[in-house]
Amino acid sequence: MSLNEEKVSQIAYLARLKLSDEELEINTNELNNILQLVEQLQEIEAEGVEPMAHPLHMSQRLRVDEVKEKDDSNNFQSIAPKTGNGHYLVPTVID
């Protein structure tokens, strides 16, 4: 399986990354080298093997849904790039 520049450009967009033409060429090359490395996985017969989701096969712990933290939004928003009236501000989405 080999990726062309068009496909890499599509993947970059999926990951919300913007590549210049030069970066696109370099990345296409490097991603193909990495895919060639991981292609070795296809050699292994793993039919019927249980996929390992957790190293200790633990299941997700559940807890009671209760409020424990105090409202600390001013503190959290103090490090945001742009806020206003308790909201995070971004460029207009809908005119």
Next chain:
Amino acid sequence: MHTKTLTQLVDGLAKKEFSSTEITQHFINRIKSSKLNAFITVTEDLALEQARVADDRIANNDNGVLTGVPYAHKDIFCTKGVKTSAGSKMLDNFIAPYDSTVSHKLNTAGTVMLGKSNMDEFAMGSSNENSYYGSVKNPWNLNKIPGGSSGGSAASVAARLSPFATGTDTGGSIRQPSSLCGITGLKPTYGRVSRYGMIAYASSLDQAGPMTQTAEDAALVLNVMAGFDSKDSTSSDKNVEDYTAKLEDSIKGLKIGLPKEFFSEGLDDGVAENIMHAIKEFESMGASVKEISLPNSSYAIPTYYIVAPCECSSNLSRMDGVRYGYRCEDPKDLEDLYLRSRSEGFGKEVQRRIMIGAYALSAGYYDAYYLKAQKVRHLISDDFKRAFKDVDVVMGPVSPTTAFDLGSVKDPVSMYLADIYTLSANLAGLPGMSIPAGFSNNLPVGLQLIGNYWSESILLNIAHKFQQQTDWHNKAPKEY
């Protein structure tokens, strides 16, 4: 004073031979005059304040074992009010609004944070060259890499800039730099140390641990770091042992397994020689050695480079320029904001791994990549299960070579091969250690110990016994 081990400093503080303020100032001065680039942020004022509080606690007999001991904190742990960059331009302006559980535990114990240590961006790298803040230099040879991703932590302990350091290990990031800098590093069993507030790279693999001069020191630090945390749903509620309790146990009759796959092509002769010498040392102490096989370990690299990028592409989607971190100048719309903030904020290797993950998880490829990798991960884990029926510990090299030249490994795939012996323990979730075991061409060689689940105290015991017979762990680079 800086040549003392953590254990010796603890002893000196208890006997009032020196104060925490004195040793803290001493280490701060060493850090400030160092040229290793081991720290991203030095927190001098905070350190001296913490030292003052520690001295009060000691004077009032209100102290714990580590009260007053300074340390370097990997810049991946959120530290309230202190910049936490994870080695990335993306978080260069990020002042953490809360403490990670590890930071909280270390603060409660009364330790003194000297600063935040340098690292590969978001812990992705094996040489520290992926840091936005420039590479750390190896104290044994300034032209060499210190290893990664916890390279600043390793260099700091090796150059005696701090008595201990914290590290995190997703594919070898504690063990490999420990090996390359000649110090002791321990990656605990997955789930032993809370990941809360530790900036996530690959959540099913990430685990924090201590980096120290000796195994005895590592036991003291792990005693503070380990434990259940309700804020981390993958942390284990298994009881925490006193990791110092078994240090002095005899290792007579210990069964050591040497996986033949860890001694195959690609292993440097000088490294192999030192490792075999260390194994002989264990035999002279009454241990027996057996060749074993971990047949699927050769697939650890392809498995890891699917699992880790998939998880990182998901974890790093939170870095979007909206709530914290870097935002591009004058975004023209929301999409432009996302695209430019992320491509300007992330470094090249991080972008590569995000793209590999995004591709492997995309529709139509999931079964061939992620699902297959998770199955092979199971096979790798089963190999160890089989091995631990016959042996108590698996040993081998940490890294196929000693520290290589800065700037010498340029293509990503060659760099990935540096982790060939460390990845398996992460994929299986097993604890692993690196301990100093000699030198090749004047550069340190680390011996790797991999134990069964929850066998940290056994690994520490084995390492401690070795360190009583050898003095590799006491060696520091001449100028330090």
